[in-house]
Amino acid sequence: MKAIIIGGGQVGSYVAKLLIQNGYDVSIIENREKPLEKIKNDFPEKMLVRGTGSDPDTLERAGIVSADVVVAVTGEDQVNLVVATIAKYEYGIKRVIARVNNPRNTWLFNQSMGVDVAVNQADLVSRIVMDEIDMKSLSTLLKINKGKNSIIQMGIQEGSAAANKQIKDLQLPDETILITLIREDDVIVLNGSVELKANDTVLALTNEKGQFALNALFSK
Missing domain, CATH: 3.30.70.1450 (Regulator of K+ conductance, C-terminal domain)
Structure with a gap:
């Protein structure tokens, strides 16, 4: 199984480790210097793709043509949405997961935008509080x-x-x-x-x- 993770921060790198442990072929896309330097110590260089996840050329270098799942977990909702839309409608990815950073943007993360699963931390917390x-x-x-x-x-x-x-x-x-x-x-x-x-x-x-x-x- 091939997975592409957009965002090499704490969440992205952790998800990558879990998927690797379960036998996935993983590529991580990141364009920020500090996260790249950090994850270079945790992953083989061949897994790391420098670039922006919303750029089709970068996605193709990461192997999106043969990917089974795309996980967009950057800190920018706009980027995660663009990635989801491109992955679903340009490349036909069966499973697209996207992180919601700003709860006000949750309504945008739906299947019409290419998102199969939206991960919203604020929603999780609110459910816990309301359920007492x-x-x-x-x-x-x-x-x-x-x-x-x-x-x-x-x-x-x-x-x-x-x-x-x-x-x-x-x-x-x-x-x-x-x-x-x-x-x-x-x-x-x-x-x-x-x-x-x-x-x-x-x-x-x-x-x-x-x-x-x-x-x-x-x-x-």
Whole structure:
């Protein structure tokens, strides 16, 4: 199976690793210098294609003619939509997945624009809040990758190793991404300088081994 990922940031590189582990032939398209330098250490150079994912020439260099799935996960909704439309209608890709960065743009990410699956982080968070899910315990929200990986929510307990620590100072398990943080009624976008506090709830993408490690990190 051939997959093309547009966007070599944290999300794109993580998806690429998962697909490679499952036997996919993966190409990653990226045009920014810093992400390119970083992912050069994680992937063979033959997998990396320098260029813009909305450029047909770049897509063809990445092998879109023989691709089975295209995943557009850049930080720009406009780029992700253009990629989806080109992939679906110019190249007939059967499975097109696109990331929604701005919730206001969600209505655009539909099948008429070539999007088979729209991934909207804000929508996921809002559903959790509205359903009044218990934020004090670990819950599995969604299993992916044939059950090998999950999106989980986990409360941070007072006295745990993670409480009052900045994310950059935590030793996170491999193949784990912290997606977002919920603190009382606020949803906080995560970066390395965000300090975790007791009673916060974190949404994370991880595997089974990572769940045990996060539990040890977030529990007293």
